[in-house]
Amino acid sequence: MKKATEYSLFNDVCSFVDDAAKHLEIHPGLLEQIKQCNSIYKFHFPLRNDDGTYETLTGYRIQHSHHKLPVKGGIRYSEFVDEEEVKGLAALMTYKCALVNIPFGGAKGGISINPLKYNVNQLERITRRYTAELIKKKFIGPAIDVPAPDYGTGAREMAWIVDTFEAFSPELINAKGCVTGKPLSQHGIEGRTEATGQGVFFGIREAVNVEDDMKALGLTKGLRGKKVIVQGLGNVGFYSAKYISEAGGKVIGVAEWNGGIWDESGINIEELKKYQIKNKGFKGYPKGEFIKNSKEILTYDCDILIPAALENQITIENAANIKAKIIGEAANGPVTQEAEKVLLEKGVMIIPDMYLNAGGVTVSYFEWLKNLSRVSFGKLEKRYDMEKYRKLLATIENATGEEFTEEERDALIRGASERDLVLSGLEETMVTAYQDMNRTRKEKGIESLRTAGFILALERIAISYMDLGIFP
Structure with missing residues (x-):
């Protein structure tokens, strides 16, 4: 099944790069090198089904940029996977990593299948064969x-990948670092499951805390009371909505492929997610109104709209009807370039995907570092820190004659866990990157945060090439 239109995510990304390059002095040859995919691997392999029949599947792995190694990017299982999509997603990974200062080049992979049509045994055979081809x-x-x-893969598939890779490379001591997003039992990392959604929350929180920007949008500072619509209640959408709700935002609409819920x-969110898992959708949910044509919810009145599903969701066809003041691109490429121009003219703030969903790759970076060092974060220093804080509290109590309660004592001496350190690193990454991006936007006198993000990314990538002496 192919896409109904000739839309190309890769061409869109290249157009965004060209827009950013207008604000920089960059060698034309270097710009062309940065834009193009370095390596494209498309392959076919057979699957023997349980009934003895065979089918031929198509897989992809595209490495967009080798300015830093290794390259990094997810593996997608979807019937919409094709070369143009994977190229576009790989390119986005390059600029995303550069923007948030993660030392990876960009890549992406996928298999053109609908994973819901295959059982677990088939998916395992598919994944292991795909890995063998790589x-x-x-x-x-x-x-x-x-x-x-x-999209369409998770920790289970990553476990199959690392097991297959280790079987082919028994002498490689760092083999666990061949893939991230693994289960904890396979040397994954605490906090990876919710990382992208947590990053979306940190990014939106940082944006709405800039008082001048919110005043320009006619909004108050902070998340409290903001009306939010989320498209997609998968891993990213769920955790984005969960953390925003806990911070005082009000989620009033959730859209999924088979219907949505609207409740002003x-x-x-946690109740709705449990219902969705049990009933395979929102139909029959006792609270709020069920909206059969869920894409309509994107055009409903709200302060913040978070498309957290697939790309190409806000297009020239529906952009004029969008009422949100802020769009947080939790998905990859949910707003087309044509639609973005319409939205910017309307004064909408778009927090771009290349920044906002970087939580996943940031925590993947931490997992990769953990696998290379072969030690968990906090393992060496946690007990030392706890003992140090315990002695400090005792000194304070002796000096003041006052004693801390047991709860206060536990809170103050608790050493940082792996999850604490991972989320702290993620928050620092997201906060710093947003401040850099927003400052660049204002210094260049441009409206688009996306263009500002690409400017920063291009500068950093160009420096990498120039330091190698490849371009002047």
């Missing part, structure tokens, strides 16, 4: 190319 061409490895989960009094 190994044969050296398109995977902790120093070469490090995949991760994406506010939606309990």
Whole structure:
């Protein structure tokens, strides 16, 4: 099944790069090198089904930029996977990593299947064969190319990938670092599951805390009371909505592929998620109004709209009807270039995907570092820190004659866990990157945060090439 239109995410990304390059003095040859995909691997392999029949599947792994190694990017299982989509997603990974200062080049992979049509045994055979094909061409490895989960894949598939890779490379001590997003039992990392959604929350929180920007949009500072619509209640959408709700935002609409829920009094995200898992959708949910044509919800009145599903969701066809003041691109490429021009003219703030969903790759970076060092974050220093804080509290109590309660004592001496350190690193990354991006936007006198993000990314990538002496 192919896309109904000739839309190209890769061409859109290249157009965004060209817009950003207008604000920089960059060698034309260098710009062309940065834009193009370095390596494209398309392959076919057979699947023997349980009934004895065969089918031929198509897989992709595309490495967009080798300015830094290894390259990094997820593996997607979807019937919409094709070369143009994977090229576009790989390119986005390059600029995303550069923007948030993660030392990876960009890559992406996928298999053109609907994973819902296959059982677990079939999916395992597909995943292991896909991995074997990557190994044969050296398109995977902790120093070469490090995949991760994406749409249609998760920790289970990553476990199959690392097991297959280790079987082919028994002598490689850092083999676990060939892929991230693994289960904890396979040397994954605490906090990876919610990382992208947590990053979306940190990014939106940082944006709405800039008082001048919110005043220009006619909004108050902060998340409290903001009306939010989320498209997609998968991993990213769920955690984005959950953390925003906990911070005082009010989720009033949730759209999924098979229907949506609208409730202006506010939606309990955890209750809705439990219902969705049990009933395979929102139909029959006792609270709020069920909206059969869920894409309509994107045009409903709200302060913040978070498309967290697939690309190409806000287009020239529906952009004029969008009422949100802020669009947070939790998905990859949900707003087309044509639609963005319409939205910017309307004064909408778009927090771009290349920044906002970088939480996944940021925590993947931490997991990769953990695998290379072969030690968990906090393992060496946690007990030392706890003992140090315990002695400090005792000194304070002796000096003041006052004693802390047991709860206060536990809170003050608790050492940082792996999850604490991971989320702290993620927050620092997202906060710093937004401030850099917003400052660049204002210094260049441009409206688009996306263009500002691409400017920063291009500058950093160009420096990498120039330091190698490849371009002047």
